Amino acid sequence: MKRIPLSHTMNTRDLGGYPAGNGKMTAYARILRSDAPLVLSIEDAEILKQLNVTAAIDFRSKPEIERNPSAFELSPDFDYFHCPFAIGNRDPGSKDGVPALYGEIISDFPAIGRIMRIIAGQKGAVLIHCAVGKDRTGVVAALLLLAAGVGASDILADYQVSYTYIRHLIRETKKKNPELPDYYGRSDMENMEKTLIQFKEDYHTIDEYLGKLNLTTNEQVTIKNKLF
Template sequence: MLWLELEGAVNIRDVGGIPTEDGGTTARNRLLRADNLQDLSRSDLDYLVDTIGLSTVVDLRTASEIESEGPAPLTKYAHVAHVHHSLLPEQSWGDNSPDALLTRRQEDEARYAGDRTCSHYLGYVEKRPDSIVGALRAILRSEGPALVHCAAGKDRTGVVTAFALSVAGARRDAIVADYAATAERIEAIVRRLTASETYAEDVLRVSLDRHTPKPESMAEFLEQVDVRYGGVTEVLAANGFTTEETSALRTKLRS
C-alpha cells in the first residue's frame, strides 16, 4: 500500500499500483483516499498541495459533520476544489437515540442480514447513488490528483474507492485488500475520532473490533452489487454516469 505518512491524518494513501484484471496496474498520483482532514499540519499541506499537486477534495461527510468540525485547512487554498457528496441521508447522522438505533438495525436486517457492514454499504447504494456518481464525476473532472475522504476513511470512502477501482478494472481481490488495509491504522483512527466532539460518542458506542474493516464485508458487498444490480457499472449507468464517463474514468485511473 502506498501510505502517505502525514502528521495530521493517519489513514491516507494513494490507490495507484493496484493490479488490474488485464495484468496492468492503476496509476499513481491520480486518486488518494483519506480520513478526516481537519488536523493537517503546515508540512502536510505543503506536501499535498505543492509536492503532489492536489487539486480536488471530495468530502463524503454529511453537512452536519462539516458544520460541526468547521473549516479544514485545505479549504484555505482557492485553487483546490472542494465538492460535497454525502453518502448518508442528512437527517440520520448523529441520531443515536434508542428509536433511531432500533430503526437502523431493523433496516440493516431487512436489507441484508448476512453481514451488517455489507448492509450499511448497500444502504449507500440504495439511498445515495447520486452521491456515488457525483464523487466519481468529481474524480474524473479533477485536473490533478483527487482526494476522497470521510471521517475514518473506511466505510464511505471505502465504497467510493471500491467503485472507482472497479471502473478501472482492478482485480476484485486487490480492491478487497485495499479496503482491508485500513485495519492496519484502526487504533490510530479511533484515537483521532474519539478526540473530536463530533465523533466521540458514536465511535465509543462499539468495540474496536466492530470498527475494524473485514475483507469479507467488502467482498460480500461487491458480490451483492453484482447480484442485485448487475455490477458497479450498471449501478452507475442507472444513475446517470454515462458510458463515455465510465471509459474516461477507467483511462484516467490507469494511464
C-alpha cells in the same frame, strides 16, 4: 497501495499499485483516500501538490462538518466539494448490518453520480475522504477500483488495511466509551466481500452500474481510465 504521511491524518493512502488486468497497474497520484484532514500544514499541502492533487471530496454529513470542518474547505490551494450520502453517518446497528449499509451507499445514485462526475471533471488527482476513511470512503474506493478492473482480492486488501492504520484511535475511543460495539471502527474483509457479492447480484457489472448514474459516455470512460 502507498500510505501518504500527512501530519494530522492516519489513513491517507494512494490507490496506485494494484494489478488491473491486461498487464496494467493502477497509477499513483490519481486517487487518494483518507480520513478527515482537519489540519493541513504547509508541508502537507506541498506533499499533496507534488502528487498533483487538485481537489478534495468530503463525504461527511453536514453536522459532522460543522463539528470538524475539513482543512480543504478553507484552503486556497485545492477545490473542495461536499458530497454527503443520504445515510449520513448512520451506524449499521450490528456487524451483520455493515454490508447492507454499504449497499445503501452504492444505491445512492444521486450522491455517487455527483462524486463520479466531479472526479471525471478534475484533470489532477482527487483526494476522497469521510471521517476515518473506512466506510463511505471505502465503498467509493471499491467502486473506483472496480471501474479500473482491479480484482476482488486487491479491493478487499485495500479495504481491510484501514483498521491497521486507525486501530490506536479506535482502541482509545473504546476505552473512553466501553459501550461501543465490537464491530466499531473495524474494516473486516467479510464486510466488503459480502458487499461485492451483492453488488454483482444487483448490478452484474461495473459498466451496468455506471450506466445508472446519469453520467455521459465520456464521463464513464474517464472514470474507468482515471487510475491509469
